[in-house]
Amino acid sequence: MTSIGTGYDLSNSVFSPDGRNFQVEYAVKAVENGGTAIGIRCKDGVVLALEKLVTSKLLKPNANKRIATVDRNIGVVNSGLLPDGRHFISRARDEASSWRSTYKAPIPISSLANRMGAYVQAYTLYSSVRPFGITAIVGGWDAETEVSVDGAVGSGPKIGSGGKTPGVKEGGPYLYMIEPSGLYWGYYGAATGKGRQAAKAELEKLKLDPKTHGEGVITLEEGVKEAARIIYVAHEDSKDKDFELEMTWVSAVSGPTKGRHEEVPKALREEAERLAKKALEGEDEEEEGKMEE
Amino acid sequence: MAALSHHHLSSTAPFAFQQAPPQNHSGEPTQHAFYPYTDNGGSTLGISGKTFTVIAGDTRSTSGYNINTRYAPKLYPIGGQGPTHKGSKIVLSVVGFAADGRALQERLDTVVKMYRYQHGCEISVKACAQRLSHILYNKRFFPYYVQAILGGIDEETGEGALYSYDPVGSYEREYCRAAGAAASLIMPFLDNQVNLKNQYEPAAVSGFDKKQLVPQPLERPQVEELVRDAFTSAVERHIEVGDGLQMMFITKEGIEEVYFPLKKD
Amino acid sequence: MNHDPVAWGRPRDDIYGSYNPSYLPPTRQPYSSHPPSHPTTHTQSPVVTGTSVLALKFSTGVVIAADNLASYGSLARFTDVKRLRPFNRNAIVGFGGDVSDMQYIDRLLLSLVVQENYAGGGESVTLMNARNLHTYLSKVLYKRRTDFNPLWNALLVGGLDEHQKPFLAYADLLGTTYSAPSLATGFGAHLAQPIMRKVVPDEAAAAKLSKEEAVKTIRECMKVLFYRDARSMNEYSLAVVDVRGVELKEDNKLEAESWAFADQIKGYGTQTV
Numbered sequence: 001m002t003s004i005g006t007g008y009d010l011s012n013s014v015f016s017p018d019g020r021n022f023q024v025e026y027a028v029k030a031v032e033n034g035g036t037a038i039g040i041r042c043k044d045g046v047v048l049a050l051e052k053l054v055t056s057k058l059l060k061p062n063a064n065k066r067i068a069t070v071d072r073n074i075g076v077v078n079s080g081l082l083p084d085g086r087h088f089i090s091r092a093r094d095e096a097s098s099w100r101s102t103y104k105a106p107i108p109i110s111s112l113a114n115r116m117g118a119y120v121q122a123y124t125l126y127s128s129v130r131p132f133g134i135t136a137i138v139g140g141w142d143a144e145t146e147v148s149v150d151g152a153v154g155s156g157p158k159i160g161s162g163g164k165t166p167g168v169k170e171g172g173p174y175l176y177m178i179e180p181s182g183l184y185w186g187y188y189g190a191a192t193g194k195g196r197q198a199a200k201a202e203l204e205k206l207k208l209d210p211k212t213h214g215e216g217v218i219t220l221e222e223g224v225k226e227a228a229r230i231i232y233v234a235h236e237d238s239k240d241k242d243f244e245l246e247m248t249w250v251s252a253v254s255g256p257t258k259g260r261h262e263e264v265p266k267a268l269r270e271e272a273e274r275l276a277k278k279a280l281e282g283e284d285e286e287e288e289g290k291m292e293e
Numbered sequence: 294m295a296a297l298s299h300h301h302l303s304s305t306a307p308f309a310f311q312q313a314p315p316q317n318h319s320g321e322p323t324q325h326a327f328y329p330y331t332d333n334g335g336s337t338l339g340i341s342g343k344t345f346t347v348i349a350g351d352t353r354s355t356s357g358y359n360i361n362t363r364y365a366p367k368l369y370p371i372g373g374q375g376p377t378h379k380g381s382k383i384v385l386s387v388v389g390f391a392a393d394g395r396a397l398q399e400r401l402d403t404v405v406k407m408y409r410y411q412h413g414c415e416i417s418v419k420a421c422a423q424r425l426s427h428i429l430y431n432k433r434f435f436p437y438y439v440q441a442i443l444g445g446i447d448e449e450t451g452e453g454a455l456y457s458y459d460p461v462g463s464y465e466r467e468y469c470r471a472a473g474a475a476a477s478l479i480m481p482f483l484d485n486q487v488n489l490k491n492q493y494e495p496a497a498v499s500g501f502d503k504k505q506l507v508p509q510p511l512e513r514p515q516v517e518e519l520v521r522d523a524f525t526s527a528v529e530r531h532i533e534v535g536d537g538l539q540m541m542f543i544t545k546e547g548i549e550e551v552y553f554p555l556k557k558d
Numbered sequence: 559m560n561h562d563p564v565a566w567g568r569p570r571d572d573i574y575g576s577y578n579p580s581y582l583p584p585t586r587q588p589y590s591s592h593p594p595s596h597p598t599t600h601t602q603s604p605v606v607t608g609t610s611v612l613a614l615k616f617s618t619g620v621v622i623a624a625d626n627l628a629s630y631g632s633l634a635r636f637t638d639v640k641r642l643r644p645f646n647r648n649a650i651v652g653f654g655g656d657v658s659d660m661q662y663i664d665r666l667l668l669s670l671v672v673q674e675n676y677a678g679g680g681e682s683v684t685l686m687n688a689r690n691l692h693t694y695l696s697k698v699l700y701k702r703r704t705d706f707n708p709l710w711n712a713l714l715v716g717g718l719d720e721h722q723k724p725f726l727a728y729a730d731l732l733g734t735t736y737s738a739p740s741l742a743t744g745f746g747a748h749l750a751q752p753i754m755r756k757v758v759p760d761e762a763a764a765a766k767l768s769k770e771e772a773v774k775t776i777r778e779c780m781k782v783l784f785y786r787d788a789r790s791m792n793e794y795s796l797a798v799v800d801v802r803g804v805e806l807k808e809d810n811k812l813e814a815e816s817w818a819f820a821d822q823i824k825g826y827g828t829q830t831v
Contacts, residue, residue, distance in 0.1 A: 065678060072675055093676070097669060104665070150668055151661035153628065153639040263678060326602055329703050331732055354736050359747050361728070362738035363760070392700055392733035435704075 013127040023131055024124050027080075027180035030133035034079035035243065036195035036234040039137040040227055041175040041188050041208060045220035045251035046139035047264075048077045049227035051195065051235050054242040065263075067248045071096040071106050074140030075248045075261040079193030080180075081133035088136055092116055104150040109140040109174035113184050121182025131180045135192040138178065141250045141259055142171035173250075195234025202230045220251055224264055228272035229279050236280070245273055330438045331356065333391040334533030336473035337367055338523060339442040340487055341453030343510040345544045346444035348384045349520045350473075351528075351555060352537035354391060363536035363557060365391065369398040370541070370548055371443075372405035372416065381548060382445055383421055384541045388473035389439035389460070397437045400428055418445030422456040422464060430462030440472035444543055451545065452510075468508070475527035475534045482526070486519055487511065513542065521553060528555050604656035604710040606630050608641045609789045610746030611652035612779050613714045614754055615724040615739045615764040616772035619800030620688075620716035622650060623776045625784070626808065627791040628657045634791065640808050642795045646671060647803040649688035649717030651695070654743040655731065656710035663709060666698070667691075688717030688725040688799075692735070700733025708732070712743035717799040724764070724800075739764035742779075745787040750779035769798060781812055 008014055009022030016022060035051040048067050067077045068089040076092055078085040095115045099107035107115075116138065123131045177190040189203030206226055207213040218226065224247065231245055247269050253259040264272070334355035339348045350367035353360060367388055373381030385401060387394030404424055408416040416424075422443050429437060438460055447454040457470035469487040471479035484490040489506040497504045511519070520540060527534045538553040606628050613622035628636040639657065643664050644650045651667070653660040670686070677683050686694075692715040702709050712730040719725040727737040739761050740754035757775045758764040776796065784790045792812040798805045 069676055069678075072672055097672070100665075100669070100672075151664040153641070153657060153661065154636050155638050260675075327703075327706065327708055329706065329708075329732065331734060333734065356734075356747075359751075361734075362736040362741075364738070365736045390732075390734075392696075392703075392735065395735070396700060396733075 011127045012124060012129065012131065021124055021181075024181045027131040027133045028135075031080035031135045031180065031192060032194060032196075034081075034134070034193045036191065036193040036199055036231060037077045037079040037135075037137055038191040038199050038203065038227060038230055038234075039077065039139045039175045039177070039187070039189070040203065040206070040218075040223045041139070041173050042220045042223035043210075043215075043217040044173070044255055045141060045223070045249055045257070046075070046173045046175055047220065047223040047227045047247065047249045048075045048137060048139050049231050049248075050077050050079075050246040051193070051231045052244045052246050053238075054244060062244065065246065067246050067263075068092075069248075069261045070112065070138075070140075071100070072260050073106055073143065073250060074109060074112060074138060075250060076136055076138050077246075077248075078134040078136040080135060084132045084134045085136070088116070088120070088132060088134060091119055092138070095119075100150060106143060108142050109138065109176065110142075110186070112140075113138055113174075113176035113178060113186070117178050117182050117184040119182075120178055120180065124181060133180065135180065136178045137175070137190045137192065139173070139175045139250065140261060141173055141252060143253065143259055144171045172252075191230075191234075193234075195231075195237060198237065199230050199234040202226075202233055220249060220255065221268075224249060224268060225272045225275055228269070229276040232273075232276040232280055245269065247272070330390050330393075332389065332474075333361070333365075334474045335367055335388050336471065336475040336479060336524070336527055336531070336534050337386040337388045337440075337442055338469070338471040338479055338483065338520065339386065339444050339455045339457070340469040340483070340511070340516050340519065341444065341455040341467075342513060342516055343452055344446075345513060345516075345542055346384075346446065346453035346455050347513075347516055347520060347540055347542050348386045348442060348444040349524065349538060349540040350386050350388065351524060351534050352539055353533065353535050355533045358532075360536070366539055367391075367394070368539050368541050369402070371398070371402050371421065372409065378402075382415070382543055382545075383418055384444045384543055384548060385425070386442045386444075386472070387439040390437075393437040394439045394441075397425075397428065397439060397441065401425055404428070417448045418443070418454045418456075419448070421445070422454075422466070425456075426458065426462040426464045428462070429458060429460065433461050436460040440476070442470055442472055444541075446543060446545055453543070468510075471523070473534075475531040478527050478530055479523045482523055483519070517551070524555060604659075606635060606657040607789070608639065608654050608657060608660070609787055610742055610744040610750065610783055611641065611654045611712070611714045612742045612746050612750050612754070612776055612783075613652060613716045613726050613740070614758060614767075614772045614776055615726050615761075616767040616769050617765055618724065619718065619769065619798060620650075620724050620726050621769070621772040621776050621796070621798050622652050622714060622716040623780055623794055623796040623810075624652045624654070625780065625791050625794040627789070627793075629789045632788070634789075637791060637793070640795055642797050642806060642808070643667065644797070644804045644806055645688075645691055645717075646674070646685050648685055648799070649691045649715060649725075650797050650799055650804050650806070651691070652714045652716070652743075654712045659709040659711050663695070663698070663711065663713075670694075687720050688715055689719045689727075691715050691717070692725070692727045692729060696729040696733055696735045699729055699731060703732050714741050714743060716797075717804075718801070722801060745789075746779070746783060749782055749786055753779050753782065769800070773798065777810075777813065780810075781815070784812055784815070785817075 008016035012023045035053045037050045040047045050066055052066055067075055070076055070092045076089050096107045120132050123129050175187050176184050177187055178184040188208035191199035207216050207218055210217050235243055247264040249264050250261040251257045335351050335353055337350035348368055352364045354362050354365035367386050369385045370378035370381040371383040371385050373379050385398055405416050425443055441458040443456040445454050456464050456466050458464045469483045471483055489508045492506040494504040524538045535555050536557050538555050540551040542549040608628055611624040624641040626639050627634055628639040641653045642650055645667055699709055708731040710731050714728055716726050726741055728741050729735045739758040742751045780794050784792050794810050795808040796810050
């Protein structure tokens with residue numbers, strides 16, 4: 001680190017002469033130590049998955065969930081400093097709830113990403129604070145237009161002015177990733193944490209872009225299996241450490257989660273894990289085979 | 294507005310609160326102002342004995358001529374442990390505006406429980422009684438519209454202790470008291486049967502030589518019979534009283550609850 | 559002299575001019591930027607209202623119903639208003655009274671559900687039950703009446719309690735609460751409650767009642783109410799809450815509706831024989 005000792009890395013509000021904010025870059029380092037977290041935007045929903053590193057054998061298995069729900073239709077997974085992640089989630093929930101009290105409707109995923117991006121960015125501006133030591137992946141389902149205003153009691157005109165146009169739908173699956181700098185983009189597949197390079201390489205192989213793959217974009221259920229596999233692949237480099245796979249999903253109102261962000265059911269998660277392990281063994285065998293040759 | 298019409302009924306019914314919202318006779322459109330009280334009817338009474346106190350109340354709840362429910366207890370154990378009031382030896386009865394009654398019960402219960410956390414011992418009935426008076430008086434200008442009776446065991450003597458209250462906290466320790474809709478029916482009966490008012494020694498002559506009988510603490514079977522008679526009679530003559538009679542006997546052992554069905558008409 | 563007692567002891571407008579409220583604090587209404595002109599105002603009467611809500615306990619759950627009408631005074635203003643609001647799989651609320659206050663409470667409950675969901679929505683998570691919900695609502699209502707700013711509603715909470723047993727209770731704008739095997743708000747208390755009490759005179763009878771009998775009784779009561787309550791309509795919502803969750807149907811039509819009895823009624827209006 002050439003910057004060390006130059007003094008430009010000590011404060012948030014000071015740029016280095018070549019235009020860098022070193023505090024933000026150190027925050028990114030904190031993220032790079034965290035367990036791998038990924039999100040996949042599928043045709044009919046979003047999957048979030050996390051390689052939860054087990055830091056002590058005294059921790060209760062499958063407790064201490066790390067993927068959080070914001071409002072009812074949004075999931076947030078993050079990698080990096082855990083308490084920073086908690087605060088990020090708390091703020092996201094407040095944003096979602098204040099949006100609801102203003103607009104009487106759920107916050108769109110894009111707006112939440114925007115609000116949270118702005119919030120995280122504000123922590124890069126002042127010398128009195130430090131940036132967030134996390135990268136967060138925000139995934140959710142924006143409801144179709146049929147969903148009414150909160151507290152609405154009637155259904156409105158059925159035809160004519162103010163009536164509904166049949167077949168028109170808005171909303172759908174959305175996925176965003178927010179970094180310590182406050183930078184955020186929308187993604188088809190997002191990965192962060194220790195195993196992000198391997199995870200990204202795997203995500204790039206998936207059919208996720210509707211423009212190039214059209215109807216061939218992977219389904220939510222395929223996404224669940226891929227997510228499990230990718231977390232297992234990403235874990236290969238730190239094989240000596242124990243981990244738990246945490247996985248959540250959100251589908252359309254017509255889908256398996258009825259528009260809600262939920263944990264992937266145990267049976268499906270275990271099946272996905274079984275396939276993931278099998279896929280890894282397959283790779284190992286191939287590699288061994290090659291070596292024998 | 295139809296949904297709320299029974300509230301109008303309740304406020305104009307002849308037996309409801311005397312301080313009903315002002316009536317409009319001027320010919321102008323009636324203002325539908327909000328009146329924060331209602332009367333839920335029912336009656337309560339308490340009698341203290343040598344080793345016990347009984348608090349009793351009917352279980353009917355009314356709105357005007359409607360019966361809301363046939364089982365809405367007016368008797369609340371105060372203090373003790375947890376939401377079941379395990380081990381409690383104080384009972385509060387409230388009659389009048391039931392929502393205020395509930396609020397009052399919750400406040401007193403909290404106070405009594407806090408007392409135990411802070412002092413490491415149960416509150417005495419005497420202290421609890423004074424505290425209840427203060428709670429009521431603190432809302433002097435927006436009162437809890439209830440007539441309360443508090444019963445327990447006097448710590449110093451081991452005798453039954455009974456306190457009665459008006460809605461703004463004026464209170465008194467008594468041997469017996471009736472409250473609520475049928476108080477005017479029950480109280481004279483208790484005056485006569487418990488305090489032996491207008492009862493004279495049968496052998497005595499008339500005039501100034503007549504000797505008033507001296508009231509003695511009553512035994513439990515006698516008291517239970519009096520309570521039942523008081524309520525079965527009140528049920529006959531008052532439409533807001535009926536359905537069920539709930540009695541709580543407080544002794545040094547704790548609270549014993551007895552339920553007795555009343556006429557449902 | 560002005561004989562209106564309200565005016566006694568007040569400065570006369572013709573001498574002193576009308577009352578100048580400029581010193582009064584600004585209104586405390588949310589988002590109000592009006593200059594100080596009036597004191598804080600509160601609801602003094604309901605505007606758009608719903609009529610009765612009925613509910614009945616049966617052996618394993620609760621049936622609840624309310625029609626789909628919101629009236630503006632005597633005008634049948636909105637005819638597709640859903641007055642039964644499911645809370646979670648354990649509980650449902652039926653609202654009578656002011657519709658805007660109902661919408662406020664509905665949003666309040668939604669925020670509660672959202673927060674409850676943060677703990678995860680799995681089967682193992684203990685949800686708020688109908689009793690919890692009723693306690694919460696009755697405290698909201700009592701607080702608002704104590705502030706002289708009432709939520710102008712009479713509501714029924716139906717569902718399952720902490721032991722998964724049927725629960726049914728009432729709460730209203732004064733904070734009054736009670737519970738019974740059958741309950742009705744508004745006109746229903748006069749017209750439907752006697753019919754329901756014949757079916758379930760006490761808790762023991764409710765514990766023996768089948769779901770089908772309960773639904774039949776409620777439907778019968780909805781018919782009576784439509785015939786006799788001028789602020790009712792013949793489309794209604796009906797829900798059953800039991801261990802299987804909330805089953806809500808919002809487009810029920812009154813069955814076998816017939817006004818043939820009408821000309822038999824004597825003794826009202828101009829009719830003398």
